[in-house]
Structures are given as C-alpha cells and as structure tokens.
Amino acid sequence: MKGLVFTGNETVELQDFPDPQAAAGEAIIKVRASGVCGSDLPRYRDAEGSKGIITGHEPCGEVAEIGPGVPSGLRVGDRVMVHHYAGCGFCDVCAMGFEQACQNDRVTYGTGAHGGHAEFIKVPARTLVHLPDELSFEAGAAIACGTGTAWNGLKKMNVSGRDTVAVFGQGPVGVSGVVSAKAMGARVIAVDISPERLEFARQLGADFTINSMETDLIEAVQEITSGHGATASLETSGAGPARAQALEVLSYFGRCSFIGNGAPSTIDIRGEVIRKVLTIFGSWTFTKAEQIEIARFMVENKVDLDALVSKRYSLDEAETAYREFAGGATGKPMITFDN
Numbered sequence: 320m321k322g323l324v325f326t327g328n329e330t331v332e333l334q335d336f337p338d339p340q341a342a343a344g345e346a347i348i349k350v351r352a353s354g355v356c357g358s359d360l361p362r363y364r365d366a367e368g369s370k371g372i373i374t375g376h377e378p379c380g381e382v383a384e385i386g387p388g389v390p391s392g393l394r395v396g397d398r399v400m401v402h403h404y405a406g407c408g409f410c411d412v413c414a415m416g417f418e419q420a421c422q423n424d425r426v427t428y429g430t431g432a433h434g435g436h437a438e439f440i441k442v443p444a445r446t447l448v449h450l451p452d453e454l455s456f457e458a459g460a461a462i463a464c465g466t467g468t469a470w471n472g473l474k475k476m477n478v479s480g481r482d483t484v485a486v487f488g489q490g491p492v493g494v495s496g497v498v499s500a501k502a503m504g505a506r507v508i509a510v511d512i513s514p515e516r517l518e519f520a521r522q523l524g525a526d527f528t529i530n531s532m533e534t535d536l537i538e539a540v541q542e543i544t545s546g547h548g549a550t551a552s553l554e555t556s557g558a559g560p561a562r563a564q565a566l567e568v569l570s571y572f573g574r575c576s577f578i579g580n581g582a583p584s585t586i587d588i589r590g591e592v593i594r595k596v597l598t599i600f601g602s603w604t605f606t607k608a609e610q611i612e613i614a615r616f617m618v619e620n621k622v623d624l625d626a627l628v629s630k631r632y633s634l635d636e637a638e639t640a641y642r643e644f645a646g647g648a649t650g651k652p653m654i655t656f657d658n
C-alpha cells in the first residue's frame with residue numbers, strides 16, 4: 320500500500336509499505352478519511368521529517384480485518400474512529416480511556432507508529448470507537464482530534480446558553496470551537512489575525528469576529544458584553560499574547576480552557592486569575608469515553624461538521640494539502656479515499 324511520509328523541511332513522499340496484517344487483539348482499518356492537523360506541522364517542517372513513519376493521526380474508516388481474540392463487539396465492515404493512542408492498556412490512566420498519558424510504552428499513531436495517511440492502518444482493536452451512522456467519515460476524522468479537542472475544552476467550562484465565549488485562533492480547532500459553542504447555545508466571539516479565517520468563522524456561525532491586529536480586542540469584547548467581559552474563553556492558537564488575552568477578555572468569575580500547544584508563556588496570576596477569580600482548565604484531546612460522547616453530541620445537535628472541511632485531497636495530492644495548510648489556508652483540510 321501507499322503511505323505518506325514527511326521527508327524533512329516541508330517535503331513529503333508517498334512510499335510503498337507492506338499491507339498491515341492484524342495480530343492478536345488488533346484490527347486493520349480501511350481508511351476513508353484522514354485529517355490534516357496543525358499538530359502535524361512541526362514534524363512537517365522539521366529537518367528529519369517523520370523518520371519513515373506514515374503520518375496522519377486522524378484516521379476514520381471501516382474495519383477491514385480483525386485479529387484473533389478481538390471481542391465480538393467489533394466486526395469487519397464496522398464504521399470506526401480511532402482514539403489514536405495506545406498505552407499499556409492496564410494502568411490507571413489507560414483504564415480511564417486516557418491512554419495518551421500512559422507512562423508505559425505509549426505510542427501515538429502518526430508519530431510513533433504508522434498513522435492514517437495510507438490505505439490501511441493497524442491499531443489495537445480497543446482503541447476503536449464506533450462512528451454513528453449519521454456522521455460522515457470526514458466528521459469522524461475531525462472528531463478524532465481537533466474538533467473533539469475543542470468540544471472537550473468547552474465541556475470542561477460547562478458552556479451553555481448563559482455564556483459569551485471568546486474563541487482564540489480560527490484554525491481547524493478554533494472553528495470547531497465556534498460550531499461546538501454555538502451548538503451548546505452560547506454567543507460566540509471569534510478572534511484571529513487572518514481576515515479569511517475570521518470570515519470562515521462567521522460563515523460557520525460566529526456571532527462576532529474580531530481581528531486582534533486591527534482592533535483593540537479588549538475594548539471590542541467589552542463593547543459586545545456591555546462592559547462585563549466574556550464569561551468563557553477557549554484558547555486554541557498556542558500563541559503567548561493570545562493566551563494572555565484569553566484571560567484579559569474575561570469577566571469576573573470567568574473560565575478559560577487552554578488547548579492550543581505552543582512555547583511556554585507568561586500569564587498574570589495576580590492581576591487576572593486571582594483578582595478576577597478566574598477558573599482555568601487545561602485540556603488534552605479527550606478520553607475514549609469522551610470521544611463517544613462527542614460523536615453523540617454532534618448527532619443529537621445536528622452539528623454540520625462537514626462544513627468545517629474546506630478542501631478535500633486525494634493521497635496523491637497530500638503534498639499540496641500540506642503546502643496550503645502550512646501557508647495558513649482556511650478550514651480543515653481532509654485527505655479522502657474513494658473506494
């Protein structure tokens with residue numbers, strides 16, 4: 320089969336790999352959609368690339384083969400998402416379905432083991448989550464990382480119709496935060512420095528958009544909220560100034576979820592967190608149980624996740640997908656497979 324490898328300094332290559340075979344407890348997924356994610360970019364830009372490993376950590380598809388000893392709840396042909404980490408399967412965090420925090424030989428698919436930008440992917444059967452029939456494979460791929468991460472950051476803050484939520488960064492995770500916060504009933508302020516990304520957020524339902532390069536952000540949020548500030552903020556960009564602003568825009572007793580990766584940065588604990596009595600959450604993707612919950616939420620609230628996908632590429636076109644995305648393209652790029 321063909322699989323996509325990062326070959327260093329923003330180059331990619333489709334290479335030949337043997338078709339994977341399911342050993343005991345494993346399943347082979349025929350990939351139908353595989354998301355391109357902001358967290359791929361550091362490795363895409365790195366001089367060493369993905370070191371021969373097939374990239375892509377957001378695969379979604381159909382079970383093509385199951386190995387011996389897989390419980391009967393999983394069958395060939397099932398539509399599945401992948402909770403894209405495998406720990407030991409037995410320690411405390413693994414038992415909670417949070418295998419990404421396992422301290423015993425954890426792998427992340429797409430970085431430490433072959434990922435989803437290929438015709439097939441092999442994973443432990445226990446890492447699979449059934450995809451509801453109402454959701455497309457592309458929606459499943461989005462939920463499996465960026466969209467689920469945004470949703471879970473909002474869940475931690477218990478966002479509801481009583482909230483005005485400021486979402487910082489309008490890349491794929493940020494716009495997922497916009498549609499999720501809208502579906503939870505909140506008023507949403509989308510913040511970015513790209514006019515194209517802000518326009519996309521507006522099309523997806525953001526009530527307000529603010530370009531923080533052109534406008535005094537704090538003033539603009541004060542105006543929207545009659546001088547009170549936003550009640551919640553979701554920081555997806557990982558940029559230091561945005562992290563500080565994600566606290567500055569908040570009202571007294573506001574909440575903030577930090578989900579954007581990035582370099583260490585400084586926040587004002589006394590002036591913002593203590594004096595404004597803020598609650599701050601960190602959130603790292605989601606547990607397997609939450610992945611099920613997220614998919615159900617999207618179905619029950621009829622969230623149009625397909626609208627997040629700005630452009631579809633074949634595996635042969637993956638080079639273009641990464642070049643455009645690394646250049647700041649708007650929306651969620653998706654590698655899709657016709658079969």
Ligand SMILES: [Zn+2]
Pocket residue numbers: 356357358376377464465
């Ligand atoms: Zn991702």
Ligand SMILES: [Zn+2]
Pocket residue numbers: 406407408409410411412413414418421422423
């Ligand atoms: Zn473990």
